[in-house]
Amino acid sequence: MAKIRVPAVDGMFTMDFDNPRLIGGRGVTSQSYYFPKDLSGGDPRCVNDDERVEVYLSSHAKIWSYTSAGYPPALPYQITEPFEPFLICAAQLEEENMVICGQMMSGIDINDLEVGLDVKLALDVLYSDDDHDYIVWKWDLA
Amino acid sequence: MAVDEIAVLGVGMHQWGKFPGKSFVDLGVHAAKEALGDSGVDWEEIEFISGANTVRNGYPGWVSASTFANALGFQGCQLASSYAACASGVTALSIARAQILSGICDVALVVGADQVAKGMFAPVPGDRPNDVDWLRFRLMGLSNPAYFGMFARRRMALYGDTQDDFAAVKVKNSNHGAQNPNARYAKSFTIDDVNASPVVADPLRLLEICSTSDGAAALVVSSLDYAKKKGVQDPVKISGISTVSPVYPNAIIDMPYFASDSWVAAGDSSHTFKNQIAQHAYKEAGITPNDLDFAEVYDLSSAYELDWYEHIGLCETGEARNMLHNGDTSLGGRIPVNPSGGLGAFGEAIPAQAIAQVCELTWQLRGDADGRQVENAKIGMSINYGMFGHGSSVIARR
Structure with missing residues (x-):
């Protein structure tokens, strides 16, 4: 059975596998974008009145930089044995x-x-248990 | 805005390394006693202890000033314990300076010590989906070396730096550290040694990423009047301290965040946190980068050191590799960087590291850095920053 x-974490991305989107915030006064919506620092010009409304962020971006993880990250990263090295990308939303990052x-x-290469948002399995696949966003070549 | 100066009367360290038989308290007390002995100030004369906390050694580490005071023997002095990640040591020093300059005390002891498990740093345990430090590990395995790798790769794309440029930083710092009895690694590495080590976070290899170390460092600091009363005519002086936060928006993604601020609506994306830390220190001390004789910078990775050359104004953006290859930043060069050997030779002992940088400034400015002395050193800067946005920089002069 499938x-x-x-989602590996609630409220940070949509579960639409065909067209996934990151769920960010936008300050109604500052017009700044925030991701995660309520966990990123605010615009100091609008300390008293920058309500953050939920917005979907661009799903296309350009690679800002990238690296590899050659060794297993520490907990709470969930490692599926045997550990498979992976790549990490920081992408700039135009x-x-x-x-x-993802x-x-x-x-x-x-x-x-x-x-500078074009990438697009994707969803993938981060880790699994007996009954669930825990899903996260990743970057994919556009 | 020149700020009044304080004197560094004494410095002390416990060697960096792995000391499984000792506790962080043992290491801190060792460094404190060495600093007291170096200063000629008796323990009973200390009026204030500023402790840089460790978060990996249980409750005693969170109240480090009282832990160290108790281990030395409670004598009733005032205490403050503080934590600011890698900036903890300079935060502790800045509190001591404030006490001294406000006249609340004349002489203070600043101590930081750490003992850590082997391997990469991990977030504190627990299930905390509202903590970006937890989320970055959980959602993408974004460990500290991954940031170092991304910064290095970006230098390669923007400035044409190569992996051999980065390896050359490690070689330089290992040559410096080989002359430092407090460093963890005594070996002088070659480019071939570096290139033979495994890739940890592309393009960086194991020998280019700072390890996690045990270690301790301490300072005895005082008012200039107190130094004079003690008969110290020409002490090393702290001329500037920077503990600034970033200014929004911070366009450079940095630990522990997995998203940068957006710079669509405000600010200047080219003005980065690391520049801001240095600028405040220069402002307090009333000097410019041209006045520096040497610097101790936080080489969390080999490539990271090159970023600092540019951020503290030693050269224009993108020019760091030229400075390195000209020999400008080696001992004997125009402005030696990390004459101590830096993190590449020490590894990182979080609450002790920024204090250790000030120890090196002091030894260099006194002319006591045997085997690694910067000739005619008059002014030096140390700089680093603590994860989440704690700036940390000190300018000292003779």
Whole structure:
């Protein structure tokens, strides 16, 4: 039986596998974007009146930089044995002028990456238990 | 805005390394006693202890000033314990300076010590989906070396830096550290050694990423009047301290965040936190980068050191590799960087590291840095920052 897909964390991305979106915030006064919506620092010009409304952020971006994880990260990262090295990408959202990190989809060779390359948002399994696949956003080549 | 100066009367360290038989208290007390002995100030004369906390050693680490005071023997002095990640040591020093300059005390002891498990730093345990430090590990395995790797890769893309440039930083710092009895690693590494070590966070290799260390450092600091009364005519002086926060928007993603601020609506994306830390220190001390004779910068990775050359104004953006290859930042060069060997030779003992940087400034300015002395050193800067946004920089002069 197929496992139930659940988000690895609530409220940070949509579970639309065809067109996933990150859920950010936008200050009604500052017009700044925030991600995660309520966990990123505020615009000091609007300390008293910058209510954050929920917005979907751009799903296309350009690689700001990238790296590899050659060794297993510490907990609370959930490692599936045997550990498979993975790639991490920081991508710049053009419209929002902000950089957001995520793992790269597996199967991509680091030699195929370069700063400035177009990437798009994707969803993938981060880890699983007996009944669930825990889903997270990743970056994929556009 | 020149700020009044305080004197550094004494410095002390416990060697960096792995000391499983000792506690962080043992290490801190060792450094404190060495600093007291160096200063000629008796323990009973100390009026204030400023402790830099460790968060990896249980409750005694969260109340480090009373822990160290008790271990030395409670004598009724005032205490403050503070934590600011890697900036903890300079935060503790800044509190001591404020006490001294306000006249609340004349002489203070600043101590930081750490003992850590082997391997990469991890967030404190528990289930905390509202904590970005927890989320970055949980959602993408974004460990500290991953940030170092991304910064290094970006230098390669923007400025044409190469992996051999980064390895050359490690080689330089290992040569410096080989002359420092307090460093953890005594070996002088070659480019081939670096390139033979495994890739941890592309493009960086194991030997280019600072390890986690045990270690301790301490300072005895005082008012200039107190120094004079003690017969110290020409002490090393702290001329500037920076503990600033970033200014929004911070366009450079940094630990522990997995998203930068958005710079669509405000600010200047080229003005980064690391520049701001240095600028405040220069302002307090009333000097410019041209006045520096040497610097101790936080080389969390080899490539990171090159970022600092530019952020503290030693050269223009993108020019750091030229400075390195000209020998400008080696001992004997125009402005030696990390004459102590830096984190590359020490590894990082979080609450002790920024204090250790000030110890090195002091030894250099006194002319006591045997085997690694910067010639005619008159003014030095130390700089680092604490995760989440704690700036940390000190300018000292003779």
